[in-house]
Amino acid sequence: MENRSIVSIADYRKDKIQYLLDMAREFETHPNRELLKGKVVATLFFEPSTRTRLSFETAANRLGAKVIGFSDPKATSSSKGETLKDTIKMVSSYADVIVMRHKLEGAALYASEVTNIPIINAGDGSNLHPSQTMLDLYSIYKTQGTLENLNIYMVGDLKYGRTVHSLLMSMRTYNPTFHFIAPKELEMPEEYKLYCKQNGIKYIEQQDFTEETIADADILYMTRVQRERFTDLMEYERVKDAYVLKANMLGKCKENMKILHPLPRVNEIEYDVDDSKHAYYFEQAQNGLYAREALICDVLGITLDEVRNDRTIIK
Amino acid sequence: MMVAALESGSVIDHIPTDKLFTIAQLLELENFKEEVVIANNLDSQIMTRKGLIKIAGKFFSEAEINKLAVVCPNIRLTVIKDYQVVEKRQVTLPDTLTNIVKCANPVCITNNEPMKTVFYRMDTQTLKCRYCGKEQKLKDIKLK
Numbered sequence: 001m002e003n004r005s006i007v008s009i010a011d012y013r014k015d016k017i018q019y020l021l022d023m024a025r026e027f028e029t030h031p032n033r034e035l036l037k038g039k040v041v042a043t044l045f046f047e048p049s050t051r052t053r054l055s056f057e058t059a060a061n062r063l064g065a066k067v068i069g070f071s072d073p074k075a076t077s078s079s080k081g082e083t084l085k086d087t088i089k090m091v092s093s094y095a096d097v098i099v100m101r102h103k104l105e106g107a108a109l110y111a112s113e114v115t116n117i118p119i120i121n122a123g124d125g126s127n128l129h130p131s132q133t134m135l136d137l138y139s140i141y142k143t144q145g146t147l148e149n150l151n152i153y154m155v156g157d158l159k160y161g162r163t164v165h166s167l168l169m170s171m172r173t174y175n176p177t178f179h180f181i182a183p184k185e186l187e188m189p190e191e192y193k194l195y196c197k198q199n200g201i202k203y204i205e206q207q208d209f210t211e212e213t214i215a216d217a218d219i220l221y222m223t224r225v226q227r228e229r230f231t232d233l234m235e236y237e238r239v240k241d242a243y244v245l246k247a248n249m250l251g252k253c254k255e256n257m258k259i260l261h262p263l264p265r266v267n268e269i270e271y272d273v274d275d276s277k278h279a280y281y282f283e284q285a286q287n288g289l290y291a292r293e294a295l296i297c298d299v300l301g302i303t304l305d306e307v308r309n310d311r312t313i314i315k
Numbered sequence: 316m317m318v319a320a321l322e323s324g325s326v327i328d329h330i331p332t333d334k335l336f337t338i339a340q341l342l343e344l345e346n347f348k349e350e351v352v353i354a355n356n357l358d359s360q361i362m363t364r365k366g367l368i369k370i371a372g373k374f375f376s377e378a379e380i381n382k383l384a385v386v387c388p389n390i391r392l393t394v395i396k397d398y399q400v401v402e403k404r405q406v407t408l409p410d411t412l413t414n415i416v417k418c419a420n421p422v423c424i425t426n427n428e429p430m431k432t433v434f435y436r437m438d439t440q441t442l443k444c445r446y447c448g449k450e451q452k453l454k455d456i457k458l459k
């Protein structure tokens with residue numbers, strides 16, 4: 001049987017991305033259905049992540065599925081030394097799909113190799129986080145009307161921020177121009193710059209984050225600059241306020257510009273930005289629900305046509 | 316230098332002189348009961364100096380050859396049966412290495428589960444872990 005797992009969407013083709021975006025849009029129109037009645041979705045969070053888990057569980061619940069799982073690895077037998085393989089095998093005999101998050105890189109791919117039921121990767125280490133990427137793409141598509149030819153500004157921690165790495169790779173075929181705005185210690189890693197060069201993706205690197213430098217952005221993608229990421233704490237003290245977005249920096253920005261952030265924020269977006277028409281991060285989080293409804297249905301083999309002709313919609 | 320002809324077995328030739336003892340260790344030559352010849356700093360036509368190992372009664376499996384290829388690309392392997400050369404080939408790094416090398420990434424799943432590693436050859440100097448995706452230089456690679 002073909003394994004329909006979603007481990008990474010970095011290599012998805014345009015038509016597949018569009019298909020999932022169209023499906024997410026259907027779920028935005030009608031989020032509540034009984035399409036997955038009788039199905040069991042397992043959420044296995046070997047590494048805690050309350051937001052991601054709640055979003056997936058809400059998606060499953062709104063489609064009528066039952067949810068089992070754990071949110072704290074301490075409560076599971078993996079803390080007693082059970083292998084990942086054994087845990088996945090055991091849960092596979094109960095559930096129709098596994099949503100998993102793990103602190104080790106490659107865990108989701110390995111899990112998908114040891115079971116016949118589909119795996120959805122909800123983040124494995126610093127490696128991949130495809131459902132976040134999908135909701136980012138959906139948010140960009142929804143607000144800009146296209147994914148093509150956009151100026152995407154990534155700000156803050158570009159070194160450890162896996163959401164920006166996943167987004168960068170998945171935008172490969174849409175002719176974006178990236179602006180990487182980060183302190184020296186947290187700049188975009190060489191391997192991703194190489195990826196850009198190899199794939200003909202334009203990018204500009206800068207350290208200044210001002211009203212002028214962001215004036216041409218279509219998307220301003222903010223990330224957290226965390227103290228623990230710095231080896232040099234003097235450097236942290238010097239730059240910590242330099243990558244904070246303030247309402248008075250939005251004077252020159254484009255009409256269509258939207259601010260995204262994977263949340264939770266700490267202080268990198270000031271609260272006065274929330275009232276701006278450019279602020280989009282809360283809607284973005286909500287889009288995560290529709291994107292995840294689409295991912296769960298896709299791995300279970302439910303097609304876009306079936307979603308469009310669905311008679312189980314709850315109005 | 317005189318070395319008796321091999322009736323049956325394998326000859327590993329064109330070993331860089333600084334790799335000879337790594338290879339000897341890797342092959343666990345101390346465990347072989349039949350004749351083993353280890354020679355170093357021999358004159359070579361294509362290298363300035365080379366090492367060579369002859370092992371009587373030994374025929375390498377594909378997995379063992381792949382291991383040799385990781386430690387030492389470009390060595391030459393000759394297989395002899397009844398004093399005849401039955402196979403002579405340049406050992407090359409295969410496209411996929413299964414369970415031969417260890418991932419250098421401590422937070423890779425392969426270092427934390429009882430499982431096989433899989434590496435892909437990116438170019439002659441670089442391998443990439445199937446699981447964590449990290450590229451690793453051949454010269455830094457550790458065997459599993």
Ligand SMILES: [Zn+2]
Nearest residue numbers: 418423444447
């Ligand atoms: Zn690895």
